[in-house]
Amino acid sequence: MTLTEKLLARASGRSSVSAGENVWVNVDTLLTHDVCGPGTIGVFKREFGQNAKVWDKSRVVIIPDHYIFTADSKSNRNVDILRNFVREQGIPYFYDVIDGDGADAKWEFDPSKGQLKRQYGSSFAGVCHTALPEKGHCRPGEILVGTDSHTCMAGAFNMFATGIGNTDAGFVLGTGKILLKVPETMRFWLEGELPFGVMAKDVILHIIGDIGFDGATYRAMQYEGPGVASLNMDDRMTIANMAIEAGGKNGVFPYDRLTEDYVRESTRKNGTRQEYTPVELDRDQHFCYDRKFDLSKIEPTVAQHPDPGNRALAKDLNKVTLDRAYIGSCTGGKTSDFLAFAKVIGNRRVKIDTFGVPATPTVVRELQSIVWEGKSVWERLESAGVLMTENASCAACLGGPQDTFGRINKPMSCISATNRNFPGRMGHKESRVYLASPYTVAASALTGYITDPREFLSE
């Protein structure tokens, strides 16, 4: 069996399953957030009763992260609905934007802090997919479902992780089970190591460019080969995150020492469950697609408007002028992403409006405490002209209300370290968004046109 088949067989209590079968799966963790949580709660209450209790409150994780730092009252009300539900159910893993949990507790925009200074309390965790592993909720061998398409990011941790709709999520809240069709598996055999100037984001943009933005529809994307060992956990997260951009059901990586170390540390630090059983690779696996990719041959890659499969090399796009650069999101807002970005920026200044949105408060803290040549990375980016906000969230990755930090409110061209560029994704439907690695976003911010980052990096 493939990794996905093994994961689903175990979770459905079967000795084996094969692609195409429908199986009832026991869920280990359900994630929801402020956009889909209220709808999910509505389905749960309608189907199971106003006074029903969730199947296991220790397995429900609720993370407001999408439309939170906004004056939009409907968005704020969504977070209030989550807070009330958490209080009613006694759910322990709720990463609220504010500290109070009384009946009248509410988040309010503080104009004295503006959009750049911290507007959240002590339990806030930031973007759900980056926060989940950081807070010790990703364990190898488990099943994670979430009301968000990029839930597939957790496949980096040798788990089956996928996005589901509110109706399915309401059912999971009541029963802890979900009916899933076992996907076919595509294998991506990785060899070599990432060359100079190339990041994991280039790898996944290269792969999606190869198979198309629907090339993995309802399939598992399994990564194997000696090249996997050269990718750290952040790299694997970036790659697994974008399985859905090729239509994939999930992305999955084998378990190794790096996975073990990360999970041991994150579960220990957060006091979450530490026991787990990973799934190992079988000799006998059946794939519907099997291809080798030599990492050392990949170059800085861009997904052009209007979809993540519209691939080109950064070096061939230097006629494309830009109005904006954006670094952030679950895919591109990790500490390692900002460090790569800052490495290219160096002591230079950006030429176009450039927005930086860390994925989590931990990223903010790390960037403010890592010092390069007497200055924190945060300060260096601010001095370079990057608008850095402490308000870690999804922000403009998916547009959001009009007052969202970095939102594209008029037609323009933007290069972004995020994961999706369908028309209107970051705001205005006539804008053009180019997806790239943090290296390439930084180089392009310095010149005002799409730029191969190797022009600014020295080996």
Ligand code: SF4
């Ligand atoms: S950062 Fe973007 S892709 Fe990630 S969860 Fe938020 S909206 Fe979705």
